[in-house]
Amino acid sequence: MAALTPGFRARRRAPGDRLPPGQFTTEGFPVLSAGPTPVVGTDRWELTLTTETGDRRSWTWSRLMALPQDDLTTDLHCVTRWSKFDTRWGGVSLDVLLEGVDTHATYAWIESYGGYTTNLPLADLRDGKAWIAHTYDGRPLPAEHGGPARLLVPHLYLWKSAKWISGIQLRLTDQQGFWESLGYHDYGDPWREQRTWGD
Amino acid sequence: MPVQDGNALAGPLSEVFAVEVTSAWRLCPGCGTDSTVGALRVYTMGTAAVARCPHCGEIAFRLARHAETLWLDFGGGGALRIPVTG
Numbered sequence: 586m587a588a589l590t591p592g593f594r595a596r597r598r599a600p601g602d603r604l605p606p607g608q609f610t611t612e613g614f615p616v617l618s619a620g621p622t623p624v625v626g627t628d629r630w631e632l633t634l635t636t637e638t639g640d641r642r643s644w645t646w647s648r649l650m651a652l653p654q655d656d657l658t659t660d661l662h663c664v665t666r667w668s669k670f671d672t673r674w675g676g677v678s679l680d681v682l683l684e685g686v687d688t689h690a691t692y693a694w695i696e697s698y699g700g701y702t703t704n705l706p707l708a709d710l711r712d713g714k715a716w717i718a719h720t721y722d723g724r725p726l727p728a729e730h731g732g733p734a735r736l737l738v739p740h741l742y743l744w745k746s747a748k749w750i751s752g753i754q755l756r757l758t759d760q761q762g763f764w765e766s767l768g769y770h771d772y773g774d775p776w777r778e779q780r781t782w783g784d
Numbered sequence: 785m786p787v788q789d790g791n792a793l794a795g796p797l798s799e800v801f802a803v804e805v806t807s808a809w810r811l812c813p814g815c816g817t818d819s820t821v822g823a824l825r826v827y828t829m830g831t832a833a834v835a836r837c838p839h840c841g842e843i844a845f846r847l848a849r850h851a852e853t854l855w856l857d858f859g860g861g862g863a864l865r866i867p868v869t870g
Contacts, residue, residue, distance in 0.1 A: 617829045621787075621841055665830035744829070767832060767848045768855045781850040 603660055605775035608668040615667055616729045619763060623699040623749050627733050632717065633752045636688045644682070646733065652677045655716060659739040661746075662775035674737055675720030679710040682717070682753075690755035695736055695762065698749040703762035705738065705745050705772070707755060714740055717750065742773040742780070790824035790835055796847055797821075799854055809865040814842035821864065 604610060627646040635641050644652075655678050661669045693707045709715065718737040719726050726732035731748030738745050744764050765771050770779040778784055790806055797805045806822035817839040824835040824844050832848035832855075844862065848855040 619827055619829065619834045620836060620843075621825075621827075764829070764832065764848075767846050767857060768850045768853065769832075769848070783851070 603670060604668055605662055606778050607780075608662055608666055608775065611667040611669055614669060614672075614730065615663070615665075617663065617665065618729075618748070619701055620699055622728050623697075624728065625698045625733060625749060630733050632682075632734070632750060634682060634686065634755070635752065636686060636755045637690045637757050638688075640687070642686070649677060649717065649719070649734070652681050657716065659737075661739055661743055664742040664744055664769065664773070664775075664780050668775075673722050674716065674718045675723075676716035676718035676734070676737060678713060679715040679717070680713060683711065686755070688755045690757055692756045692759045694754040694756055694760055695745075695747045695750060696752035696754070697747045698751045701747055701749070701763050703745050703747050704760055704765060705741065709738060709741065710753075714738065740774075742770075742775050744769065745773050788826040788828065789838075790820070790822045790826055792826050792828075793821070793833060793835060793847070796833075796849060796854065800856060803866055803868070805864065805866070807867075810837075810844055810862050811865075812837040812840060812842055812844070813860065813862040815840035 630646045631643055632649065633641055633643040654675060656675050658671055658673050661672055690707055693705055693710055695703045716737045717734050719732070719734045721727070721730060726735065734750060735748045736746050736750045759771070761771065768781050770781055770784055773779050794806050806820065808821050809818060810821060811818050814837060817837055819838055823838055825838050827834045827836070831850070832846070834846050835844045836842060837844060843859065846857045
């Protein structure tokens with residue numbers, strides 16, 4: 586457990602520059618988890634969205650698949666310093682799930698099968714920036730990478746893209762999730778190198 | 785992903801404890817399994833680690849090393865029993 590390399594500072598993003606500061610590229614797809622991989626069959630998978638007033642809407646697997654689907658290609662950036670370019674995903678935009686939801690919330694609290702949690706501003710789930718991803722590289726998302734479905738918020742460090750997502754709570758106040766409460770940054774912008782509380 | 789045992793945490797824990805913690809015992813509040821810290825299952829993310837009960841997977845403790853700060857969270861993970869000289 587070596588200490589992180591100190592000394593990196595945010596820098597202006599040059600046109601065409603795809604590698605955030607302090608990152609290196611990898612061709613592989615490392616697997617990092619905070620616990621054992623939960624086995625969640627699509628027959629019992631469910632995603633629940635709860636507003637700050639307690640209103641709930643939920644999607645079974647078949648309901649999720651019946652929604653409009655997106656294909657996207659994006660870069661991933663992990664706080665452990667690897668970045669992977671041009672990953673191909675399929676999933677449902679959060680804009681679709683949030684359409685018509687009556688809320689004044691400004692934060693989202695994400696829950697996963699297996700107990701993982703994370704938090705982020707609700708604005709970061711809107712406007713084509715986040716998906717419930719179920720397909721990777723043209724195939725069903727493997728369990729080790731968060732299948733059957735994970736949150737995908739590629740503009741933030743990957744710990745925000747919660748594997749095995751089970752719930753989204755819309756909240757008026759912020760609350761730190763699993764890694765955020767252990768010193769990781771509350772927001773996690775890779776381009777500003779927001780890795781830990783002090784960044 | 786490769787899972788390590790608690791002995792992998794001997795280094796960072798030695799920065800906190802004056803005794804060898806990997807030989808301390810922990811009675812899991814979740815399932816009652818008694819195991820040494822060295823026998824816990826450890827999942828790592830960079831310089832952070834999560835130590836879990838080898839039987840039920842309940843979190844025993846979490847630690848993270850961020851630059852000059854070591855974070856250690858026992859939460860509701862149960863007490864450690866550390867033999868000391870009487």
